[in-house]
Amino acid sequence: xxxSPTDPNRAISDHQLPPEAxxxxxxxxxxxxxxxxxxxxxxxxxxxxxxxxxxxxxxxxSNPVLNYLSVPGLASGLAHGSLEAYLxxxxxxxxxxxxxxxxxxxxxxxxxxxxxxAAITFTVLVLIFLGLLVIxxxxx
Amino acid sequence: MELALFVLLVALAGxxxxxxxxxxxxGGAVIVIPVLAVVFGVPFPEAAGAGFITILxxxxxxxxxxxxxxxxxxxxxxxxxxxxxxxALVGATLTVFLVHQSLEDALLVxxxxxxxxxxxxxxxxxxIEMPEQVQPDARSRRLGLRGSYYDAFHHRELxxxxxxxxxxxxxxxxxxxxxxxxxxxxxxxxxxxxxxYLRLPMKVSTATSNFMxxxxxxxxxxxxxxxxxxxxxxxxxxxxxxxxxxxxxSSLLPGLSNRTVRLLFLPVxxxxxxxxxxxGLGLP
Numbered sequence: 001x002x003x004s005p006t007d008p009n010r011a012i013s014d015h016q017l018p019p020e021a022x023x024x025x026x027x028x029x030x031x032x033x034x035x036x037x038x039x040x041x042x043x044x045x046x047x048x049x050x051x052x053x054x055x056x057x058x059x060x061x062s063n064p065v066l067n068y069l070s071v072p073g074l075a076s077g078l079a080h081g082s083l084e085a086y087l088x089x090x091x092x093x094x095x096x097x098x099x100x101x102x103x104x105x106x107x108x109x110x111x112x113x114x115x116x117x118a119a120i121t122f123t124v125l126v127l128i129f130l131g132l133l134v135i136x137x138x139x140x
Numbered sequence: 141m142e143l144a145l146f147v148l149l150v151a152l153a154g155x156x157x158x159x160x161x162x163x164x165x166x167g168g169a170v171i172v173i174p175v176l177a178v179v180f181g182v183p184f185p186e187a188a189g190a191g192f193i194t195i196l197x198x199x200x201x202x203x204x205x206x207x208x209x210x211x212x213x214x215x216x217x218x219x220x221x222x223x224x225x226x227x228a229l230v231g232a233t234l235t236v237f238l239v240h241q242s243l244e245d246a247l248l249v250x251x252x253x254x255x256x257x258x259x260x261x262x263x264x265x266x267x268i269e270m271p272e273q274v275q276p277d278a279r280s281r282r283l284g285l286r287g288s289y290y291d292a293f294h295h296r297e298l299x300x301x302x303x304x305x306x307x308x309x310x311x312x313x314x315x316x317x318x319x320x321x322x323x324x325x326x327x328x329x330x331x332x333x334x335x336x337y338l339r340l341p342m343k344v345s346t347a348t349s350n351f352m353x354x355x356x357x358x359x360x361x362x363x364x365x366x367x368x369x370x371x372x373x374x375x376x377x378x379x380x381x382x383x384x385x386x387x388x389x390s391s392l393l394p395g396l397s398n399r400t401v402r403l404l405f406l407p408v409x410x411x412x413x414x415x416x417x418x419x420g421l422g423l424p
Contacts, residue, residue, distance in 0.1 A: 016284070017214055026208040033200035037383055040376040047373065048144050056146035060182055063371045087372035094196045094379060095361055098354035105218050116283055117215060124221045128359045131229045136366020139236040 021108040032097030039090035047083045147377045154381020162389030167325030168194045168382040174412035184244045189370035191323025192361030194382040199354030201386040211347035223309040224356045227316020232363035248420030255413035261328045271339040279305045308337035320360035325353040
């Protein structure tokens with residue numbers, strides 16, 4: 001006799017992530033953090049040197065990020081050596097780090113045949129991209 | 141104020157936030173956001189935007205070690221993200237909507253109230269090393285929400301299992317809304333749910349909360365970035381400072397207990413919260 005999904009005495013699922021998944025996610029976290037901080041530190045130093053005559057009020061009043069929120073805009077800014085574009089790139093790398101971690105989780109859940117967790121993780125990924133690509137731009 | 145001095149001071153606020161955040165588990169954003177808004181006059185959405193970036197930096201700094209040591213339970217964390225991520229989207233959407241309605245001052249007042257609410261919530265933490273007689277509910281059994289970790293203090297592998305998933309999901313959704321709306325990690329609320337309802341061991345709760353905070357911040361921060369509310373010149377020094385502060389905090393002061401650190405810094409957070417409310421109300 002099989003137990004129903006809501007049976008509290010049902011045997012506990014024995015799905016577990018392999019150690020490799022933990023190692024891969026550690027590399028993603030370290031790599032993403034170090035890469036983004038290195039880009040931000042170098043570019044911010046250059047930005048401050050180049051804009052030495054600027055004030056905090058000018059910085060607060062103008063937000064350059066809007067020019068680099070599309071792929072063509074960011075690519076063009078990077079190609080033209082825009083420091084604001086490189087700062088935006090550093091922030092995007094930082095933002096991408098946990099997203100890659102979730103994607104990596106999806107890969108391992110799927111690989112292990114853990115369908116419920118794979119479905120949950122995929123839904124989380126879709127929701128994050130929904131915010132980034134649909135909800136946020138609605139309010140730009 | 142000159143740009144160089146501004147950037148330096150924001151980075152210093154980040155270091156302080158990262159230090160407090162890593163030692164107390166409260167997250168650096170609870171310091172960085174009110175300092176940006178109250179001391180430097182940064183508009184609320186940009187301050188909250190910088191808050192998301194500091195959370196991402198703190199979460200990745202501490203998170204790598206937690207994941208490497210298998211203290212973060214990726215299955216349980218990923219399962220609970222199904223509640224925190226929609227919460228963060230709701231919170232961030234509400235905030236950008238209110239900003240477009242010119243209700244930034246109301247958001248400042250609400251942020252101050254949330255910061256004040258964090259204080260009793262952080263003191264209510266149970267800090268139970270290893271809960272006993274935990275009965276998994278049906279969902280926990282079905283999804284296999286259990287695990288084990290090597291406890292250096294007990295010198296052995298300890299097993300655990302998640303208990304009440306339904307109330308935990310409810311609290312996690314609320315934590316996501318708060319995180320998404322204000323750019324703070326909401327780790328205090330997440331840890332409470334992990335300890336009180338799922339009844340996970342203290343170390344696993346802390347590490348799993350840290351794992352989740354980064355993903356929740358990516359959801360809320362994604363909305364804020366795409367809406368144009370993250371200023372890279374403000375967020376970059378905050379992120380660098382916070383990562384540095386979190387690194388210093390986790391490596392230099394391991395002897396201090398979380399509770400001691402909280403008691404040291406809670407008055408600072410209370411003062412910042414009150415200042416934030418006064419600023420929102422337009423009072424001197």
